[in-house]
Amino acid sequence: MQSDEPITRRTAFLATAALAMTMGSAAVAQGNDALSVAMLIPGQIDDNGFMEAGYDGLMAIERELGATTAYIDGVKPKPELLMEALRTLAAEGPDLVIAHGGQNNEAAQTVAPEFPAVKFVVVQGDVTGANLSSYDILxxxxxxxxxxxxxxxxxxxxxxxxxxxxxxxxxxxxxxxxxxxxxxxxxxxxxxxxxxxxxxxxxxxxxxxxxxxxxxxxxxxxxxxxxxxxxxxxxxxxxxxxxxxxxxxxxxxxxxxxxxxxDVSQAGLMAARDVAEGGWKPDTIVRIGLSNPEAVSLSLAPDVxxxxxxxxxxxxxxxxxxxxxxxxxxxxxxxxx
Missing domain, CATH: 3.40.50.2300 (Response regulator)
Incomplete structure (x- = not known):
């Protein structure tokens, strides 16, 4: 359930921990020490749509890269709430914070400079900065x-x-x-x-x-x-x-x-791969379109x-x-x- 109440507790990168948050929910999972990734999901992770795809991407990061992951979901798309959620995640010092969705543009631009040691990515975003990039599935x-x-x-x-x-x-x-x-x-x-x-x-x-x-x-x-x-x-x-x-x-x-x-799950995964492999660049918008059919394509029903x-x-x-x-x-x- 979504709420307008502020976040009152921080998530931590701990195995099997799950903190009940005033705003939505938060969950974490244990990987190795190589990479830590946190994601803000301003919606429901079981929505059968965009937000669930973001969560699926986070789980792929955990599986493929052995990363420690954390997320906050259930946040309404209001700038002040998104900023507070990003600060909660970034305060734990992950390698990468992924803000899932272009509704996070303003919040990410505001919060990223406050945590210069943390890399920030907005999925479907169009914002950049000294420690901020966007990955845009077209x-x-x-x-x-x-x-x-x-x-x-x-x-x-x-x-x-x-x-x-x-x-x-x-x-x-x-x-x-x-x-x-x-x-x-x-x-x-x-x-x-x-x-x-x-x-x-x-x-x-x-x-x-x-x-x-x-x-x-x-x-x-x-x-x-x-x-x-x-x-x-x-x-x-x-x-x-x-x-x-x-x-x-x-x-x-x-x-x-x-x-x-x-497949917007691919955006967060690509960003995390770039961070893990040393290829992530700030101040950049990475665009992924039909030339990458794993991410972008049109499926037609059998009767077409x-x-x-x-x-x-x-x-x-x-x-x-x-x-x-x-x-x-x-x-x-x-x-x-």
Missing amino acids: QEESAWLAGAAAGLMTETDVVGHISGIRVTPGLKGRGGFYNGLMHTNPEATFLTIFAGDQDDNDLSYRVANEEIDGGADIIFTMLNAGRTGAINAMREKGVRQIGNVGDWTQEEPEVFVASAIA PDDVRAEVDRLRDEIVAGNIEVSTDYEGAELTP
Whole structure:
């Protein structure tokens, strides 16, 4: 459960310790002394989405690198709360603090200079500093392909998009999706909303129905725990969904026609590898896109026609070759919550 109350205790890098925190929860795990990594996860680690992917990345760091790890989750995306959580983690002196999500940009820029001996990384961030870098999985590239696929497959020529909070990666993903849609179907109508919450299933159910009532037969959702409400609405109305972050076509292929994979677990893992191997650089933004299919790709459901698959493959190759520029601009209308 999330709370607005401040953190009152610090996590420590101790085996099998788990401290109940006033803000969300914290947990730690024991590795060797080679590397210590802490992560701030401003959401639920079991949200079946972006936050869970961050936690999975932390566990991969523990397994692959033998690192000692710690995390704080359940923090609301408010700058003062994020700053306090980062200070709590950094005060323990880890080698690396990972702030998972672009909503941590401001907090990381403020806190990193206070702990010059600690390396800081923002996943999906766009901030840098003397001991701060960002690792950006280019969700917009797989979202662009998803939009292109939606433009090829829509039968109503109305395509939707639903997200929660207006953070930079979400805006880029929406823009990428829109521009991919316009590339293959410039006459399509685009319905888009930032509903204000990534985890509210009643809200996502309602706004999904609004877009369905507006004619959308394919809707791209960039949600976390609130995705279930959208799934339920689309299943009831026979509308197809395009997921993000993970491969939702493997979970519910009857609902998901595609999934714009952006495996953000890879970002934290890559950063930790760089620290462990001595290759980490401050004042840098590391961008990972379709040229790294382990991190970024578009998955299509089994019932997607072969001609659509072939065109998506061709467009992907054009992006990787630099022949198509993935624009993230969008200046059109938005629905209101």
